[in-house]
Amino acid sequence: MSGKKPPHKPATQLVEAGRRPEWTGAIVNPPVWRASTHIFETEADRKAALSANHDGQFYYGRRGAPTQWALADALTGLEPGAYGTMLYPSGVAAIAASLMAVLRPGDMLLVTDNAYEPTRNIARGLLKRWGVKHRFFDPLDIDSFTTLCTDEKPRAVWLESPGSLTMEVCDVPALATIAREHGAVSLIDNTWATSLGFPALQHGCDISVMSLTKHVGGHSDLMMGSASAGERWYKALRQNAQQLGHVVSPDDAALALRGLRTxxxxxxxxxxxxxxxxxxxxxxxxxxxxxxxxxxxxxxxxxxxxxxxxxxxxxxxxxxxxxxxxxxxxxxxxxxxxxxxxxxxxxxxxxxxxxxxxxxxxxxxxxxxxxxxxxxxxxxxxxxxxxxxxxxxxxxxxxxxxx
Ligand SMILES: Cc1ncc(COP(=O)(O)O)c(C=O)c1O
CATH class of the missing domain: 3.90.1150.10 (Aspartate Aminotransferase, domain 1)
Structure with a gap:
């Protein structure tokens, strides 16, 4: 016996997720920690923060503060197989940034034909201008998808299940396996079910993206997105988000954490x-x-x-x-x-x-x-x-x- 406790059930995780050591004691919810600037005690502390570059360590507001880290930690804990989560100012920003973290000019991207329309537009606009090619595919036609993977040698495959307008459920484990066998990274828009209803990384995807504007916020009063991944892709997401300057407001992060509880x-x-x-x-x-x-x-x-x-x-x-x-x-x-x-x-x-x-x-x-x-x-x-x-x-x- 390893002595390691089994993870709590999802309902319990939703209550305890993301409680950080910074507010031990009587506080249930994180303070809304508004900060652009963090003051270092000494020059040695500043240098240490600069070289460590860890999440959950004060550096500068664009790298977040305990309120945003709590939300990211909570989402990571709720996505089995995730090493970390990046937060974005909207779901669309999460989609664009996660694709940009994976793709390079000259790459081919396969996009499920029932994807949310702005996702299609990212492929047709932003990524095309950036030299990334794309093809749309029918996610219900596994044979054609396999042929497309063989012919086009995609670097990445974008999935959404069910499609958020026309509601087709696709065989994500099969599609992700085929993508992997062909050397492609699978990304999924997991907004409909969330990681509670569909553990996307466990089902073979490499990056799980959500519009937190929807169920996590839950009260129609905030915009935010997230991308969760294992260690390799989390590191790429984080580097990319930092270079793009993505940061979410601590007020919105606190609202999202409150939404997550219910x-x-x-x-x-x-x-x-x-x-x-x-x-x-x-x-x-x-x-x-x-x-x-x-x-x-x-x-x-x-x-x-x-x-x-x-x-x-x-x-x-x-x-x-x-x-x-x-x-x-x-x-x-x-x-x-x-x-x-x-x-x-x-x-x-x-x-x-x-x-x-x-x-x-x-x-x-x-x-x-x-x-x-x-x-x-x-x-x-x-x-x-x-x-x-x-x-x-x-x-x-x-x-x-x-x-
Ligand atoms: C399936 C799906 N993914 C992503 C998004 C984008 O999220 P946001 O509105 O937070 O940018 C939406 C928004 O409607 C959506 O329906």
Whole structure:
């Protein structure tokens, strides 16, 4: 017996994660440690800090202070296999910076075709200008992906599962294994499930990226992103973030840490309520198809069951008929759902979407949908009572018919 204690269960980890020695004693939460400048006692101390360059050691505000270190430590502890976590001013900054940490001019990047649109734009814009080539791939077509890896010799592969608009769950362990066999680094946007619902590094990914704006913040009042990785890639992320000057505010870090404490409960509630609302939508004549891996029968449900231990309240559906004006009447008449981007807050949101222009290789609607209708609506289910949300959607459907 090694005598090493097994790690606590996720719910316990969420409570204890990131408590740092700087505030031992009576303090539960870290102070909001606002600082650009740290004063050294002596010239010898300044030189020691300069040469050590460790995280968790005062140097200068851009390297953070105990509030930011606490959040980074907490996220590292929650991602099995992670050595460290870098924080970024938004999820998009985390995506761009983690790709820049891995890629060099001349490299090839393979991007899942169902990726969040700004991720696609980073490949098509920033990275292209920087001399990085890219190809989009269908994450459900493993054979074509293998061929692409053989032909294109990618340096990196970008995954997102489920796709945050169209909700396809892909076989991340298989894709990451193929990528590794071809010498490519796998990065994943793990915002939907978080490391609680999908331990991405354990499933074969090298870098796990999250928009903390969503579930970790949880209250729709901050923007932040993170990237967690094993030692090799953490060091590259850290060097890159420092050169780009990425730093997050201690006030936001404190808010994110507060959000993290209740994230498990909020995610559980989101999954339960989303399943109730999704099943109700399946019964509605106005709905052609519900895209929600949480419910049996969905194309991604089996893989979700196999690889995920949780999820969240974000899913989509396709309308059975009508035009954009009818869809607008529906969402305009919702009282509890706001029309808005983002998700993962305590409040419900509805977002009309049309993914066709954002796809290079995947069809919309997908064959699994068994419909030719195209008008999508994404719902982020918040903490309201699902019965109220269903009543709200019902009145939206009634208004949709009132041309
Ligand atoms: C899947 C996904 N990843 C990343 C982001 C970007 O996060 P942020 O808004 O914090 O930049 C978003 C934002 O909507 C998202 O939906």
């Amino acid at each position: 994230m498990g409960l909020r995610l559980e509630r989101g999954v339960e309520s989303a399943a109730v609302v999704a099943k109700w939508l399946q019964s509605r004549p106005e709905v052609a198809h519900v895209l929600c891996p949480l419910i049996p029968g969905d194309a991604g449900h089996e893989l979700w069951n196999r690889d995920f231990s949780g999820g969240c309240g974000l899913f989509s559906f396709v309308l059975n008929s009508g035009d954009e004006a009818a869809r607008a009447r529906l969402v305009d008449n919702l009282q509890l759902f706001g029309i808005g981007y983002s998700w993962g807050g305590f409040e419900s949101l509805a977002l009309p979407f049309d993914p066709a222009p954002m796809r290079d290789v995947m069809a919309w609607p997908p064959a699994a949908c068994d419909t030719t209708q195209k008008l999508g609506i994404r719902l982020s289910i918040g903490l309201e009572d699902p019965a109220d949300l269903i009543a709200d959607l019902e009145s939206g459907f009634t208004a949709m018919g009132d041309a």
